[in-house]
Amino acid sequence: MDVVLFLIFAIIAVVAAINVVVQTHPISSAISLIGVMGSLAVLYLLLGAEFIAAAQVIVYAGAVMVLFIFVIMLLNAGTEIKRGRSLMVQLLGVPLLIAFLGLVAYFVERIYPQSVGVRFGGFTGGTAQAVGRALFTTYLLPFEVTSLLILIAIIGAIVLGRKEMD
Amino acid sequence: MQLWLIPILPLAGFLINGLFGRRFSKGLVSVFAVGSVVLSFAWVLKTVLALGDLNTAYSEHYFTWIQSGAFTVNCDFSIDRLTAVMLFVVTGIGSLIHIYSVGYMAHEHGPNHGGYYRFMAYLNLFMFFMLVLVLAANYLVLFVGWEGVGLCSYLLIGFYFTKKFATDAGNKAFIVNRIGDFGFSLAMFYIVKTFGSLDFGTVFSRAPGVSEGVLTLIGLLLLVGATGKSAQIPLYVWLPDAMAGPTPVSALIHAATMVTAGVYMTARSWVIYTHAPAAMETIAVIGIATAFFAATIGIAQNDIKKVFAYSTVSQLGYMFVGVGVGAFSAGIYHLVTHAFFKALLFLGSGAVIHSLSGEQDLRNMGGLRKKIPWTFWTMACAWVAISGIPPFSGFFSKDAILLAAYHHAPWIYWLGTLTAGITAFYVSRAMFLAFFGDYRGHEHHIHESPPVMMVPLTILALLSLGGGFLFKIPTFLGTLFPSLEESEDFTLMAISVAAGFLGIFIAYFMYVARPAMADSIASSLKGLYTLVYNKYFVDELYDATVVKPVVEGSRAVLWKVVDVGVIDGVANGIGSRSRDIGGVLRLLQSGNIRSYAAWVLAGSVAVIVALGVAGGLR
Amino acid sequence: MAEVPISWFLTLSAVLFALGVAGFLFRRSIITVFMSIELMLNAVNLSFVTFSYQLKQVSGHLFTFFVMVVAAAEAAVGLAIILTVFKNRSTLNIDDVDSMKN
Numbered sequence: 097m098d099v100v101l102f103l104i105f106a107i108i109a110v111v112a113a114i115n116v117v118v119q120t121h122p123i124s125s126a127i128s129l130i131g132v133m134g135s136l137a138v139l140y141l142l143l144g145a146e147f148i149a150a151a152q153v154i155v156y157a158g159a160v161m162v163l164f165i166f167v168i169m170l171l172n173a174g175t176e177i178k179r180g181r182s183l184m185v186q187l188l189g190v191p192l193l194i195a196f197l198g199l200v201a202y203f204v205e206r207i208y209p210q211s212v213g214v215r216f217g218g219f220t221g222g223t224a225q226a227v228g229r230a231l232f233t234t235y236l237l238p239f240e241v242t243s244l245l246i247l248i249a250i251i252g253a254i255v256l257g258r259k260e261m262d
Numbered sequence: 263m264q265l266w267l268i269p270i271l272p273l274a275g276f277l278i279n280g281l282f283g284r285r286f287s288k289g290l291v292s293v294f295a296v297g298s299v300v301l302s303f304a305w306v307l308k309t310v311l312a313l314g315d316l317n318t319a320y321s322e323h324y325f326t327w328i329q330s331g332a333f334t335v336n337c338d339f340s341i342d343r344l345t346a347v348m349l350f351v352v353t354g355i356g357s358l359i360h361i362y363s364v365g366y367m368a369h370e371h372g373p374n375h376g377g378y379y380r381f382m383a384y385l386n387l388f389m390f391f392m393l394v395l396v397l398a399a400n401y402l403v404l405f406v407g408w409e410g411v412g413l414c415s416y417l418l419i420g421f422y423f424t425k426k427f428a429t430d431a432g433n434k435a436f437i438v439n440r441i442g443d444f445g446f447s448l449a450m451f452y453i454v455k456t457f458g459s460l461d462f463g464t465v466f467s468r469a470p471g472v473s474e475g476v477l478t479l480i481g482l483l484l485l486v487g488a489t490g491k492s493a494q495i496p497l498y499v500w501l502p503d504a505m506a507g508p509t510p511v512s513a514l515i516h517a518a519t520m521v522t523a524g525v526y527m528t529a530r531s532w533v534i535y536t537h538a539p540a541a542m543e544t545i546a547v548i549g550i551a552t553a554f555f556a557a558t559i560g561i562a563q564n565d566i567k568k569v570f571a572y573s574t575v576s577q578l579g580y581m582f583v584g585v586g587v588g589a590f591s592a593g594i595y596h597l598v599t600h601a602f603f604k605a606l607l608f609l610g611s612g613a614v615i616h617s618l619s620g621e622q623d624l625r626n627m628g629g630l631r632k633k634i635p636w637t638f639w640t641m642a643c644a645w646v647a648i649s650g651i652p653p654f655s656g657f658f659s660k661d662a663i664l665l666a667a668y669h670h671a672p673w674i675y676w677l678g679t680l681t682a683g684i685t686a687f688y689v690s691r692a693m694f695l696a697f698f699g700d701y702r703g704h705e706h707h708i709h710e711s712p713p714v715m716m717v718p719l720t721i722l723a724l725l726s727l728g729g730g731f732l733f734k735i736p737t738f739l740g741t742l743f744p745s746l747e748e749s750e751d752f753t754l755m756a757i758s759v760a761a762g763f764l765g766i767f768i769a770y771f772m773y774v775a776r777p778a779m780a781d782s783i784a785s786s787l788k789g790l791y792t793l794v795y796n797k798y799f800v801d802e803l804y805d806a807t808v809v810k811p812v813v814e815g816s817r818a819v820l821w822k823v824v825d826v827g828v829i830d831g832v833a834n835g836i837g838s839r840s841r842d843i844g845g846v847l848r849l850l851q852s853g854n855i856r857s858y859a860a861w862v863l864a865g866s867v868a869v870i871v872a873l874g875v876a877g878g879l880r
Numbered sequence: 881m882a883e884v885p886i887s888w889f890l891t892l893s894a895v896l897f898a899l900g901v902a903g904f905l906f907r908r909s910i911i912t913v914f915m916s917i918e919l920m921l922n923a924v925n926l927s928f929v930t931f932s933y934q935l936k937q938v939s940g941h942l943f944t945f946f947v948m949v950v951a952a953a954e955a956a957v958g959l960a961i962i963l964t965v966f967k968n969r970s971t972l973n974i975d976d977v978d979s980m981k982n
Contacts, residue, residue, distance in 0.1 A: 102884045106892050113896050113919060117903040122911045129915050132896070136922055139892075142884070143933045148925075148944050155948055156922070160955045164915065167959045171966055173911055179973055184857035189905045192863050193898055199870050200894040204887050212934060213883025219933045226938045227945070235942050242949045249953035256960035853981030855974050859904050 098215050101142060109135040120175045122168045126161060133157040144219035147227045263309050265322045265339040268349065269393035271302040275386035283379025288368070295382035296360045299389055303353035310346050317741055318342070319463075321399055328402075335460055338399035343742050347594060347735060348396040348526055351601050355518045356389050358718040362609055363510040365714035366616060381421060381508070388414035392519050396526065401450050401460040404527065408446065408491065411520045412439045418515065419507040431503040438500040442490015449483035456480070466533040477534050481541030484531060485548070492524030493575050494552045494582060499801055501575055505567040509612030512567060517574050517608050518601035525581045525597055529590045532743055536588070546586025546667070550674050550681075553579030555798075557684040561691065562784075562795040565622050566611045569692045573648070574604055576685060580663055583674060589666030591739035596659035602729050603644040603656055606722035607689075610641035613711040613719065614696060618703065624695040626703040633708045636716050638697050643723035645693050649686035650762040655729035657759070662736060664758050665751060679758045686765025694773040889930040896923035910962050910972050914955070921951045 112131035119125045133156050140149035231239055275298030283291050313320055319342035328335040341349070360382075367381050388411060395407025413436075420432030450460060456476055457465045469477060488494070493501040504516050515521070528535065528545065535542045553576045560572035577600050584593025615622055617634050631638045647656035660682060668675035710716070725732075772780045784791045793799070850861075900923060903916030925944045932940020966972060 098882055099884050102888065106888075109892070110895060110899070113899040116912075116915060116919060117899055117907065122909055122915075125912050125915050129918060132919065133922060136926060139889070139926065140929055143889070143929050145929045145932070145941050145944070148929060148941050151945065151948060152925075155952060156918075160918065160952055163955060163959060164911070164918075167962065168911055171911070171963070171972065173909065173972055177973060178908065179975065181975070182852070182854045182857040182860070184860040185905050188864065189860055189902075192860065192867055193902055193905070196863060196867050196870070196901070197894060197898040199867065199874070200898075201891050203870070203874060204890045204894065208885075208887040208890060212886045214886055214889065214930075214933060215883045218883075219936060221936065221938045222932070222941055227941050230938050230942055231945070234939075235946075238946060242946060245953050246949065249956045252957045253960040256957070256964050851981065853978030855977070856905055859901075863901060863905070 098142060101216075102139065102214075105135040105138045109139070122173045123165065126164050126168060129164075130157050130161050133161070142216055143214060143222075144217065145222040147222060147224045263312065263320065263322065263341075264305075265309065265341060265397060266324065267305050268302050268309070268353070268397065269390045271298045271305065272386040272389035272393065274298055276383050276390060279379050279386065280383040283377075283383060286379065288378055291379045291382050292364045295386055296357070296364060298386060299353065299357045299360045302389070302393070303350075303357050306346075306349045306353050309341070310349070313341065316341070316343050316346060319345075332458065333454065335400060335402050337403060338461075339397040339403075340399035340462070341397065343739055344526075344529060344594065345396055347598065347739065348522075349393070351522075351598055352389070352392050352396060352519050355601050355605050355722075356392075356514060358721055359510050359514045359518075359605065359609070360385060362513075362612075362715050362718040363508075365712045366510055366612055367508065381418075384414055384417050384421070385510070385514070388418065388515060388520070392523070395523055399462055401453060401462070401465075404530075405443075405446065405450065408487075408523060408527075409443065411515070411523065412436060412443070412491070415439070415504070415511075415515050415520055418511040419504045421507055421511070425506070428506040431500070431506040435500040435504050438497050439490050442487045442497050445483045445486025445490070449480050449487065452476070452480050452483065462530070466531075469533045469537055472537075474538055474540075477538040478540045481531070481535050481538040482544060484527065484534075485541065485545055488524030488528050488582075489548065490524075491527075492521050492578050492582070494524070494548050494579060495555065498552060498556070498575050499804060502568055502571045502797070505565070505571050509567070509608055509615065512571070513605045513608035513612070516571065517604040521574065521578055522581070522597050522601070525578065525585060525593060528582070528585050529594055529743075532585075532590050535585075536744060542586050542588065544586070546583050546670070546674060549579045549582030549584075549586050550667075550677050551579070552576065553583065554677055554681045554684075557681045557688065558794055559797050560688040561684060562791060563688075564624050566614065566624050566627075566692060566696065567608070567622060569624075569688060570604065570607050570611060573607075573685065573689065576681065577604065577648075580660065580678070580681075583667055583678060584663040587663075587666045587670035587674065588744070589663060590743040591736040592659065592662035592666055594739060595662055595735040598733060598735055599647065599655040599659040599726070599729050602722055603647040603726040606640065606644040606719060606726055607648070609715070609719055609722065610637055610644065613637045613715055616711050616715070617708050618705050619707075621703055621705065624692060627696040627701070628699045628703070629697070629701040630708070631697040633701075634710050636710055637719070640716070640719040640723040641693065641697075643726045645689055647726040647729075648689050649766055650682050650758060652759060653730060654727050655725070658730035659735075661755055661758060665754060668751070668754055675754065679761045682758050683761035683765040686762040687769050690766045690769035691773055694769055698774050699777065886930060886934055890927060893923045893926040893930070896920075896926070908973050908975060910965070910974055910977075913974060914958055914962070918951065918955070921947060 109132050112128045112135065115128035116125045116132065119128065133152060137149045137152045137157070140146075140152060275294050278294050279286070279291055283294075286294075310316070319340045321338055321340035324337045324339070326334060327337045363381065363385065367378055391407045391410025391414060393407070395404055395411060398404035398407060416432045416436040419435050420429045422428045453460060453465060456472055457468050459465060486497075490497040501516055501521070505512055535545070556572045556575035556579065560569050560576065563569045563572065577596070581593045581596050581600070584590070584596055611622075614627070614630065614634065614637060617630075617637070618627070621627065643654075647654040650657045650660045652658075664675050664678050664682075667678055772783075796802075897920050900916045900918075900920035903919065904913055907913055907916065925947055928940045928944045928947070930940075932938065932944075962972075965977060969976060971977075
């Protein structure tokens with residue numbers, strides 16, 4: 097059952113990702129990306145990460161991607177115009193990618209033997225309570241720092257986006 | 263005793279005149295210049311009288327100059343009988359020549375051209391270095407003085423620096439001297455290696471225990487230095503050209519003091535030489551060869567100063583003969599008497615030239631006996647002294663040397679006597695041509711030189727006449743040097759005196775009685791005459807064999823290949839290659855973000871591969 | 881067969897990451913490039929959660945949390961920058977923004 101679940105949503109994720117890369121209009125890419133994120137949320141649930149799955153849907157798919165779509169509509173971005181080229185990318189882009197993927201996959205297969213498996217409910221430490229406890233005890237400092245980070249991001253976005261007052 | 267005052271006083275004169283002389287009047291410059299040397303002479307007098315009989319050397323230690331492991335060189339001065347003799351000669355004759363220069367250089371141009379103060383400053387600097395040389399208690403301090411007098415010689419020979427032949431002569435003197443200095447340096451290195459010290463006391467006390475071969479090598483290397491400084495074969499070629507400098511320079515430096523430094527140094531190192539007979543023999547042979555060789559050149563010269571220049575070379579040869587046969591005190595004796603009469607001859611020539619407003623060619627003189635009698639009579643005193651006529655000073659010293667030479671190797675005596683005859687001949691020739699007969703020149707106002715020039719001449723004349731009696735140098739130095747078995751041999755004495763008279767008589771015959779005879783002999787012996795007149799073409803020989811190859815070699819190889827090609831090539835090449843590499847690396851910065859990303863990807867793939875190969879992924 | 885091997889998750893993460901890189905390399909529109917970056921971040925998140933499962937610890941979830949925060953902040957600021965660039969250059973083509981050339 098878990099395997100079937102995994103395979104279905106993995107394939108959806110991969111197809112959607114390919115779509116993100118392949119589509120010419122940014123809106124189509126954005127919608128596909130939302131699809132990726134949704135499938136990933138299911139996979140998180142399989143891995144016992146309830147809180148993260150929820151956060152993924154709410155924050156990523158719900159906020160970040162909506163922001164993206166807003167900006168696309170604001171800029172009235174159209175179909176991509178194919179102009180400009182880079183020698184490096186043309187020559188080495190594909191080989192490098194294949195090499196990268198191949199190497200990582202090879203090493204992963206070698207390092208992680210098939211014996212360790214994932215099954216739904218195998219890990220129960222991903223509850224909101226567990227995450228919250230860890231967040232506010234062990235990882236308190238990074239938490240505070242990220243709050244600062246968000247503040248900076250807000251200020252940055254406002255400053256960059258405002259109209260010139262002359 | 264404050265020995266340091268002796269050289270420091272002239273140094274002070276140099277500094278004052280050199281730095282401020284431009285603003286002083288001529289009188290003030292003279293006061294500092296002459297005063298410093300005269301004071302130095304007075305201090306020498308006081309010191310020597312206060313030190314008593316000076317049988318043991320008196321030393322003063324000033325500071326440690328070099329301290330390197332076990333090797334130490336101190337700045338020490340020491341004074342013994344030999345030093346005392348040299349001090350008197352240097353400061354005494356130096357004072358007289360300084361006084362003379364006040365008159366001779368009086369009409370030098372102002373500050374930006376010749377410069378009276380510049381001359382006096384250089385002369386004082388020379389005195390400083392010469393005194394350091396003489397007072398030194400080790401080879402290195404001596405070498406400081408040695409080099410310093412070479413420098414002053416260069417500065418003073420090229421004093422009229424706007425004339426190319428003067429600067430060329432200065433260069434020649436310095437460069438040829440340098441060759442000698444190289445030999446001296448090698449000798450010093452070898453001395454340090456053998457004895458571990460350059461101090462005279464240490465070296466001479468250990469010398470008897472060292473093998474003869476080592477001492478011979480040291481002696482020969484020191485001799486190389488001496489031939490350079492004292493103008494012996496083969497490094498004598500600079501001295502005749504040095505006559506381009508003013509006459510007081512020729513008198514002081516190239517007659518009385520600097521050129522005697524080689525003799526002094528050799529005499530000082532007598533301990534080394536007496537234990538290295540081969541080196542001493544070499545000294546004697548070089549000395550007599552130079553004496554004879556230079557005398558033959560002197561008989562054909564027409565410039566009055568050149569005659570006396572070759573005469574100096576020849577007489578220095580005599581001094582080396584004295585040292586080489588073991589008669590050290592005789593050699594120094596001749597050094598002293600030669601200082602008297604040669605300085606007088608040069609200063610007298612200067613007076614003659616001054617009276618004739620610059621004429622130096624003997625062929626344009628004549629009959630000056632009646633016009634400038636004071637000059638004539640003083641020079642005549644030198645004339646008889648150098649010809650070895652008894653009982654004047656030159657006779658005593660030359661006789662002492664020839665006697666010792668006979669006992670060592672008779673052939674040196676015979677050659678020396680022949681040279682004495684030739685010496686008498688060429689000096690007489692010069693005197694006859696200048697002072698006798700009819701005046702052949704064009705000058706109208708021939709007047710005697712001023713007293714400031716004539717008084718030193720008179721003093722030197724008296725010294726030339728009576729110096730043999732007044733200063734019994736051999737007895738004085740007898741306690742210092744090893745003594746030789748010598749008996750007075752009247753036969754030998756008579757022969758050498760007769761040679762002198764013969765030389766004078768032949769010159770009289772050729773130049774006064776039958777004036778045309780000289781020219782007819784010259785034209786009949788044309789080849790020989792040309793050879794002698796052109797100094798045996800030695801300068802041309804050196805030029806062809808040494809100078810030209812070195813210059814051409816330097817130009818073709820060292821300059822074009824090494825300097826421009828290799829050194830500049832490397833320096834410029836590094837710059838060019840850096841720029842080229844930079845030019846290539848610049849292409850990475852294309853501004854295109856996607857290519858940057860591709861590079862990052864390539865890098866990460868490389869890292870993964872590296873980790874995998876290194877076994878980090880486990 | 882009821883369990884999914886862990887290596888599959890990691891391989892999936894690698895594939896998604898590679899696809900993100902491909903999008904970054906080959907697409908010219910700035911916004912699409914940004915979305916590829918988000919894709920890469922998501923792939924990494926998956927890795928973290930997988931490791932968290934393997935090690936039976938909650939730290940991996942925390943890392944994922946922080947990655948999400950940072951990604952959100954980055955998206956906000958980045959899109960503001962894109963707006964500014966569009967205002968100044970009137971182009972959304974990455975290859976036209978090359979004033980750092982040479």
